[in-house]
Amino acid sequence: AQSVTQLGSHVSVSEGALVLLRCNYSSSVPPYLFWYVQYPNQGLQLLLKYTTGATLVKGINGFEAEFKKSETSFHLTKPSAHMSDAAEYFCAVRIAGNQFYFGTGTSLTVIP
Amino acid sequence: EAGVTQFPSHSVIEKGQTVTLRCDPISGHDNLYWYRRVMGKEIKFLLHFVKESKQDESGMPNNRFLAERTGGTYSTLKVQPAELEDSGVYFCASSQKGRVETQYFGPGTRLLVL
Numbered sequence: 009a010q011s012v013t014q015l016g017s018h019v020s021v022s023e024g025a026l027v028l029l030r031c032n033y034s035s036s037v038p039p040y041l042f043w044y045v046q047y048p049n050q051g052l053q054l055l056l057k058y059t060t061g062a063t064l065v066k067g068i069n070g071f072e073a074e075f076k077k078s079e080t081s082f083h084l085t086k087p088s089a090h091m092s093d094a095a096e097y098f099c100a101v102r103i104a105g106n107q108f109y110f111g112t113g114t115s116l117t118v119i120p
Numbered sequence: 121e122a123g124v125t126q127f128p129s130h131s132v133i134e135k136g137q138t139v140t141l142r143c144d145p146i147s148g149h150d151n152l153y154w155y156r157r158v159m160g161k162e163i164k165f166l167l168h169f170v171k172e173s174k175q176d177e178s179g180m181p182n183n184r185f186l187a188e189r190t191g192g193t194y195s196t197l198k199v200q201p202a203e204l205e206d207s208g209v210y211f212c213a214s215s216q217k218g219r220v221e222t223q224y225f226g227p228g229t230r231l232l233v234l
Contacts, residue, residue, distance in 0.1 A: 012162070040221055051124060051225035052163075052211065059221060098163060106151070106176060106220045110163035 012101050014111035022119045027071075027086040029114050031099030034080060040102040041082040043073055046113075047095045055097075058082065069093070094118045122146065124226035126212050132232045138200040141229045145194070145214030151175075152195050153215075153223060154187060158208040166210075169195060181206075202233045 015030040033039060040059050044052040056067025063075040069092075073084045082099060099111040125144045133139050145152045154166040166185070167177040171192035180187070184203070189195040199206050209230050213223040 017160075042221075044225070049227060051227045052213075053225070054222065057221060100163075102221060106153075106168050107165045107179070108155075108163075108223070109165070110155075112160065112162045 012099050012109050012111040014097075014099050014114050016114055017112060018115045018117065020117040020119055021089045023091055024088050027084070027089045027093065027116065029084040029097050029099075029116065031073075031082045031084065031111060032080055033082065033099075033101045033109075035101060035103050037103055038077075041073070041075055042100040042102070042108070043067065043071070043082075043084050044098045044100060044110075045095045046098065052098060055084070089116075089118045091118050091120065124212055124214050124224050126210075126226040126229050128229060129227065130230045130232075132234065133202055134234050135204055136201045138198065139202055139231060141197045141199075141210050141231070143195045143197070143212030143214075143226060145212070146224055148216070149214035149224075150192070150217040151215040151220060151223075152189060153213040154195070154197055155211040155213065156208050157211065157228075158205075163211065166197075199231075202231075204233050207231055207233045 011034045013032045042057045043055040046052050056065045058065045058075045066072045071086045096113050096115045100108045127142045152169040157163040165179040168175045169189045186198045209228040211228045212226045215223045
């Protein structure tokens with residue numbers, strides 16, 4: 009069975025500090041991996057995705073994520089948090105076919 | 121270019137009533153998906169249309185849920201009769217033909233069943 013685990017339903021960081029949002033997945037086949045962000049009253053927006061090739065993926069707004077097959081992880085990072093980064097973040101995996109499996113989401117708070 | 125739109129943004133109904141949610145995908149997108157997020161839980165896949173055909177409806181919870189996409193444009197998701205556990209946020213997404221990995225999501229419809 010496929011699943012996605014996001015550790016920490018709520019994460020708080022100070023403005024300017026490192027953002028680290030964790031995502032682990034389980035899959036018996038190579039996955040496609042995604043991070044989405046949802047700002048209040050908006051739809052999910054794709055931050056970045058890994059399909060094949062380079063394991064370090066850069067996305068929008070300064071975010072990046074690294075696919076580590078040995079650790080079955082795809083953690084999201086940003087070197088310096090900005091107030092505008094406050095949102096809910098979802099990790100997702102696509103194994104085969106057209107289904108996406110999402111994690112439960114991590115709400116990021118940025119403290120001024 | 122307009123994004124994926126959903127209507128209504130919020131709906132509050134009583135148990136046993138019927139509710140119909142609507143999704144307008146991005147123009148020209150063959151693929152349309154419905155997802156649901158129950159409070160505090162993960163976003164779960166419900167079904168996938170390719171044009172007007174149901175490609176995969178394995179995520180539909182039960183036969184109280186009916187999705188249609190007549191003409192391959194907008195889609196509706198009807199819940200009849202609604203139960204308390206149907207409360208949640210219903211998301212719609214669309215993607216271009218052959219581009220399943222790039223899905224564009226709507227803002228969601230927040231459904232509360234009392």
